[in-house]
Amino acid sequence: MSRFIEPLAVGRVIGEVVDNFIPSVKLNVTYNSNKQVSNGHELMPAVIAAKPRVEIGGEDMRAAYTLVMTDPDAPSPSDAYLREHLHWIVTDIPGTTDASFGREVVSYETPKPVIGIHRYVFILFKQRARHSVSPPASRDQFNTRSFAEENGLGLPVAAVYFNAQRETACRNR
Amino acid sequence: MACASTSASATWNMTPLRSALPSIHAPSSASSVHFSTGPSSSRLKLSRSKPSSKLLHSFVGLAPIHPLLSLASPDSTSFEHCFTVIDNGGRFFAMRHGRRVPKLNRPPDQRRALLRALTTQLLKHGRIKTTRSRASAMRKYVDKMVTLAKDGSLHKRRQALGFIYEKEIVHALFAEVEERYGDRNGGYTRIIRTLPRRGDNAPMAYIELV
Numbered sequence: 001m002s003r004f005i006e007p008l009a010v011g012r013v014i015g016e017v018v019d020n021f022i023p024s025v026k027l028n029v030t031y032n033s034n035k036q037v038s039n040g041h042e043l044m045p046a047v048i049a050a051k052p053r054v055e056i057g058g059e060d061m062r063a064a065y066t067l068v069m070t071d072p073d074a075p076s077p078s079d080a081y082l083r084e085h086l087h088w089i090v091t092d093i094p095g096t097t098d099a100s101f102g103r104e105v106v107s108y109e110t111p112k113p114v115i116g117i118h119r120y121v122f123i124l125f126k127q128r129a130r131h132s133v134s135p136p137a138s139r140d141q142f143n144t145r146s147f148a149e150e151n152g153l154g155l156p157v158a159a160v161y162f163n164a165q166r167e168t169a170c171r172n173r
Numbered sequence: 174m175a176c177a178s179t180s181a182s183a184t185w186n187m188t189p190l191r192s193a194l195p196s197i198h199a200p201s202s203a204s205s206v207h208f209s210t211g212p213s214s215s216r217l218k219l220s221r222s223k224p225s226s227k228l229l230h231s232f233v234g235l236a237p238i239h240p241l242l243s244l245a246s247p248d249s250t251s252f253e254h255c256f257t258v259i260d261n262g263g264r265f266f267a268m269r270h271g272r273r274v275p276k277l278n279r280p281p282d283q284r285r286a287l288l289r290a291l292t293t294q295l296l297k298h299g300r301i302k303t304t305r306s307r308a309s310a311m312r313k314y315v316d317k318m319v320t321l322a323k324d325g326s327l328h329k330r331r332q333a334l335g336f337i338y339e340k341e342i343v344h345a346l347f348a349e350v351e352e353r354y355g356d357r358n359g360g361y362t363r364i365i366r367t368l369p370r371r372g373d374n375a376p377m378a379y380i381e382l383v
């Protein structure tokens with residue numbers, strides 16, 4: 001179990017975005033059908049332009065899950081006054097399926113990291129009842145913890161994050 | 174204190190000269206030569222005792238013969254005796270034992286420029302990706318800049334301006350460090366290791382402000 005949350009703690013996802021939790025559901029995010037998201041790895045902005053395929057585990061199809069994608073480093077990691085920026089919310093995802101079976105409450109926004117290297121975090125919550133999740137007022141200044149409290153979602157059941165920076169930014173020389 | 178011995182012969186009258194200079198009573202005391210070149214390990218300590226009261230022109234250790242005294246003696250007309258010849262730059266040990274400065278494969282001026290540029294970029298962007306050795310070498314300088322900003326006085330601001338390449342970053346740092354790092358004592362950065370670089374398999378790391 002600690003093998004899964006250790007990179008989240010090191011990358012400060014646990015701490016800045018969510019609280020310490022025990023991952024209990026498998027979460028698999030894949031962009032472009034071959035780029036899988038792994039904790040802390042970097043993806044190109046061209047790859048993450050379209051919405052990914054999110055497969056989740058869980059025991060059965062009666063359980064409903066909510067997926068939230070945020071950027072805790074908006075607009076810049078050194079000065080994140082718009083923390084966090086919301087990119088995507090999908091609710092009522094039946095267990096053991098993928099996100100296309102859910103209801104997209106907040107539509108997918110292409111990440112545009114302008115300054116610095118941003119983390120993009122996918123968090124999976126288990127819903128207590130269907131149709132219980134309401135969209136927030138705005139995408140900026142989003143707080144995952146308060147969103148979970150308002151909608152009765154409790155602690156997350158899975159999380160994964162990746163890094164991305166601007167396409168033309170100075171990289172491997 | 175260089176000890177040398179010379180004969181009282183030759184051109185000048187040595188008595189006023191010798192009274193003005195540090196005394197060179199050779200015979201019964203042990204003479205020791207000290208080179209202390211700072212806290213690093215190149216300490217050279219030679220200690221030997223003069224055997225007899227005979228004044229010798231012979232080997233006087235690595236100390237340069239005091240030029241005024243040597244000019245008086247007849248056979249040392251050149252200046253070779255004034256310069257010690259140690260060809261490894263004063264180092265006493267050939268190995269690197271205990272030296273902790275990361276050299277980053279660069280001469281000292283380039284190394285300083287590289288670290289200045291990296292800390293400037295980190296303070297500007299908040300998170301950068303670089304090689305692991307550079308990231309771990311940077312930590313000291315980033316912490317130093319944040320400490321200067323925490324102090325906040327004009328002198329410290331000017332010291333920071335002399336290190337960081339862009340002055341807007343210095344002013345922004347001095348403005349916001351109070352609320353960001355007011356409670357934190359040290360350790361203002363975090364290093365996360367990541368996949369190696371594709372071109373040369375160099376181990377990479379993200380370094381970010383905490």
